[in-house]
Amino acid sequence: MPSHNLAQIKIDNLEIIGYSVAGEETVVAMPQLDVCFDIGKAPDQIISINNVLLTHGHMDHAAGIAYYLSHRHFCGQSPGTIVAPENLLGLIRKIIDAWSLLDGNEIPANLVGVKAGDEHQIKPNLFTRAFPTKHTRGSVGYTVIEKRKKIKPEYAKLTGPQIVKLKKQGIEIDYPLEIPIVTYLGDTQHVDFSQLKYIVDSKILIAECTFYETEHSGRAEAGRHMHINEFAELIEKLQNQHIIITHTTQRTPMREIRRILKEALPAEKYDKVILLMDKRRR
Numbered sequence: 001m002p003s004h005n006l007a008q009i010k011i012d013n014l015e016i017i018g019y020s021v022a023g024e025e026t027v028v029a030m031p032q033l034d035v036c037f038d039i040g041k042a043p044d045q046i047i048s049i050n051n052v053l054l055t056h057g058h059m060d061h062a063a064g065i066a067y068y069l070s071h072r073h074f075c076g077q078s079p080g081t082i083v084a085p086e087n088l089l090g091l092i093r094k095i096i097d098a099w100s101l102l103d104g105n106e107i108p109a110n111l112v113g114v115k116a117g118d119e120h121q122i123k124p125n126l127f128t129r130a131f132p133t134k135h136t137r138g139s140v141g142y143t144v145i146e147k148r149k150k151i152k153p154e155y156a157k158l159t160g161p162q163i164v165k166l167k168k169q170g171i172e173i174d175y176p177l178e179i180p181i182v183t184y185l186g187d188t189q190h191v192d193f194s195q196l197k198y199i200v201d202s203k204i205l206i207a208e209c210t211f212y213e214t215e216h217s218g219r220a221e222a223g224r225h226m227h228i229n230e231f232a233e234l235i236e237k238l239q240n241q242h243i244i245i246t247h248t249t250q251r252t253p254m255r256e257i258r259r260i261l262k263e264a265l266p267a268e269k270y271d272k273v274i275l276l277m278d279k280r281r282r
């Protein structure tokens, strides 16, 4: 029985399922990449995903950690991996230990601490890289990057045996290529993310934009979240093909959010935007 209805988006072959309402719950999973950005209250649909990438410790993003780990164990799955800001690791350990005692069963967990710039391997060719955000101490966002080797153009026309010969001579015939697939900002106030090329070039951007009304800009500032004006400024400098907005406020009705969004963004950007929680998809 699914915990509650998760939004579903499909971009090419990639599925994005999640739920994200400010102050209530945020969890965004991409099953094909085997990652779940934040965990919310650990809805059933994401339990089998092996990697949880936690951006910060706020309850609405992190409450489900112990349940996720424990339920995987109960279902005979391998221990889940929680990638989290390294300054939170001690506290997460304490929560898991306390729940293990309360439950009477050891909860297996693979905890990985990261700071901005660190990478964690998800699959042989798939990595996540953490980058700094401005929300809480140590908070990070994540980009999932495919790493490939590409043959240098000058060797592209060589035959198999010729390539083998060059390799035997120790000649580097290929170069590393990074393909940023998706960037997830988590909660953050406005930061000029255009400084990081892998964010600029990510095919998909999943970004918070919490507040929309003019009189809510103070709330955005106080909670270290983004207001539509800052969000518009942010995406102007980025090249993402698809932009998914998460963490929308409950203070503004969805139809009003839709209207303000259309007004605030240039048409070319607006066409790329999907509101995760909008039930009336364009």
Ligand SMILES: [Zn+2]
Binding pocket: 056, 058, 061, 135, 187
């Ligand atoms: Zn938060």
